[in-house]
Amino acid sequence: MILRQKLSSLRGKKFTGRIDILQANGKEWRLYLCLGRIIWADGGNQSYRAWERLINNYCPHLDYKLIDLEKAKEFECWNYYIIVSLLKRFLITKEQAIKIIIERIKEVLFDIYQAEIKENLLYDFVNILDNFPEESGIKTSVTLFKIETILDTVESNWLIWQKEGLTPWSASHAPIIKNPAILRQNFNDRTYKKIVSLFDGKSTLREIASQLKLDVLKIAKWLKPYFQKGLIELIEVRDQKIEVTLIGVSNSHYKITKTTQTKVIFCVDDSLQICQIMEHIVTKVGYKFIFTQNPLKAIPEILKNKPDLIFLDLVMPIANGYEICAQIRRISQLKNTPILILTSNDSMIDRMRSKMVGATGFFSKPINEEKILQKIDSLLHQKLAKTDNSD
DSSP: OHHHHHHHTTTTTTOOEEEEEEOTTSOEEEEEEETTEEEEEEETTOHHHHHHHHHHHHOTTOOGGGOOHHHHTTSTTHHHHHHHHHHHTTSSOHHHHHHHHHHHHHHHHHHHHHHHHHSOOEEEEEEOSSSOOGGGSOSSOSOOBOHHHHHHHHHHHHHHHHHTTOTTOOTTSEEEESOHHHHHTTSOHHHHHHHHHHOBSSSOHHHHHHHHTOOHHHHHHHHHHHHHTTSEEEEOOOOOOOOOBOOOEETTOOBOOOBOOOOEEEEEOSOHHHHHHHHHHHHTTTOEEEEESOGGGHHHHHHHHOOSEEEEESSOSSSOHHHHHHHHHTSGGGTTSOEEEEESOOOHHHHHHHHHTTOSEEEESSOOHHHHHHHHHHHHHHHHHHHHHHO
16 A cells, blocks of 8 residues: 555654655645654544534533634644643643643544545655744643554554455545435334434534444445435535645755645536536535636736636636637736536637637536546646646
8 A cells, every 4th residue: 555655764864853645636635744643634634624513522511612612723733732732721631631632643644544545645844953943832732642553453443444345435524415305215214204314414424423323334234225325425525624734844945835735626607507517526525615707807806716717618708718828828826727618619710719818618508427537637737746746
């Protein structure tokens, strides 16, 4: 497994710093090590929800009013900072703190193993000289863990997940009923009502397992036949956005500053149906989606949201896709942002004209989900690679 290989390469080097692990769609995980031992892990798309769930699991009587979230946002590892702060104030025990930290590390490593199955991940080793600075939030650590011991547990869990045929489904996604009429035939009224209340697309598998006090593997195994029949589907759910600045010095000895946020896809199309279809396609694989049906609001909204990729409908009232594309390309900070044209008019002239005004690609309607996602992944991966090379 690649993750273990990467971590094993640090064995004996007493590595202190952060390992950034990135997917092409912008999803990122972060591992924090001190002298070759792991302190903390975070990232993915459920950072806040995971922290809140683990606090509820291991500190059920904690008063949330005693947590200063705004103060914590000043730190890169805001959630770890809160754990240390609660421990210092004797609001939680060291045993509780360790349980939260270990469980979060294991969940992050498990998600990385699952991501490795789908694609090659990018690894960036960020060295920290001497010790983590105050703004990291982990200058004061609860304890250091042998990474091999945790990896052994995670790998064992992942192998079981694979053996049960659950590889395509993520524990950080939320189940939602897709075919209620057929699903209802399998249960009595009382059981069906319970299923509807649980599988509403708002709670992840891990959150449901926590509510029911069951192992997430047991929940996933029970749901598997319904996934396979298309009666229940797993979807991405939104997290509370916590923006933090990452600190450190990379192996190339340059200072870096990054913001942890999901890649943003923006769509300009006067058809609400097309916008909703696009939203379904891109959000279920982890991207953030923003759209406007008003072409006159396109430029201000694009400047406000700073998307990583833009979809433009070609034929719209008042302003067409050619005009908007040309305007975007005149803005210096958007000159390298990929722009994909969506249109029902698939002619050679339209394709040539789109290219002349600066469009990156051209898609015919009706929308092909597989081709759309392949193009998005390809363009964002190229953009990430260019950014890395320019650094």
